[in-house]
Amino acid sequence: MAARYTYTEQELTSLLKSNDRAAFEYLYDHYSSALYGIIVKIVKDEERACDAMQDTFLKIWKNIGSYNAEKGTLFTWILNIARNTAIDKLRVEVKKEKVVKLESVRDGDLSPATIFNPLPATIDLRSIVERLLPERKLLIEMVYFQGYTHEEVSERLSLPLGTVKSRIRKALQELRQVFEVDTPEAIFA
Template sequence: MNAKYTYTEAALVSLLKSNDRSAFEYLYDNYSSALYGIIVKIVKDEERACDAMQDTFLKIWKNIGHYNSEKGTLFTWILNIARNTAIDKLRVELKKERVIQLELVRDGDLISSTIFNPLPATMDLRSIVERLLPERKVLIEMVYFQGYTHEEVSERLSLPLGTVKSRIRKALQELREIFEVCAPKPIFA
C-alpha cells in the first residue's frame, strides 16, 4: 500500500464489511503484530503461529459481516478470533500427539489391571443416553462422546453457558437413576 491511511474504527469496519482491499491491508499492517504475539504465546511454535495467523485473517475476512460494535471493539473481536484459532490449532496438535503415543503402546505393555472391563449394564451406553430428553441428549453426546468442552457446546448451540451446565447436570442425574435401576444390588449391604 503506497499511501498511509488512518481510519476511525467505524469507517474501517464499514470498509471491511464492503470487502475493501485497502482496509484489509490496513487491518493487517496495523494489527498483525499484536495478533501474532498472542498466537505465538499460545502455540509456542513459529510455523504453527504463521498457520494460525493466516487462518485468523481468513476467518476475519469471512466473518466480518458478523462483527457487532455493540458487543465490543474491532480489536477485541479480532483478538478473540486469533486466540480461538491458536487454541484450536494447539488442540489439533495435541490430539495428533496423543494418537501417535497410543500407536506406540504395544499389547504386551498392557497389564490386566489396566484393561477396562465394563459391567454388562453399561455396555450400550449410547442407547441409554437415547432415553434422555432431546435437549439433554445432544449435550451429553457432544461433551462425552465427541469431546467438546462446555464452552464449545455453548458457542456451537448458541446457548448460555449456565444453561448448558445445568442441562448436563440434570442429564447426569437422570443417567445415575437409570444406572441404579440397571446395576445389580450388592449382596451384603
C-alpha cells in the same frame, strides 16, 4: 488519489466490508503485532503462530460482514478471532499428540492384569443415562448420542449456554461415579 494513513473505526469497517484491499493492508499493518503477541502466547511456537496468524486474517477477511459494531469494537472482534484461531490450532496439535498408535501395542504387552473388565451392570450406558435427572439426561443424549454441540443444544432448547454446560458437567460427574474404581486392586479382582 493520495494514500490515506488513518481511518476511523467506522470508516475502516465500512471499507473492509466492501473488500477494500488498502483498508485490509491498513488493518494488518496496525493490528498484526498485537494479534501475533496474543497468538504466540497461546500456541507457544513461532511456526504455529505464523500459521494461526494467516488463518486469523483469512477469517477476518471472509467474516467481516458478520462484524457488528453494537456488540463491541473492531479490535475486540478481531482479537477474539485471533484467540479462537490460536486455541483451535493448539487443540489440533494436542489431539495429534494424544493419538494412540494401535500397532505400538504388541500382544505380549497385554496381560490379564492390564485388561479392564467392566461389571456387567455398567455396560449399558443408555440405561445408566436414563437414571439422570430429566434435564441432564436430555442434554447428555443430545450431545453424546446425537452429536450436537453445546451451542446447538443451547439454541435448540432456548437455554443459556452456561446452563447447558453446567448441567452437562453435573451429569458427567454423576456418570463418573458409576464408573469410578476405588483402588487399583479392584480392577484386577
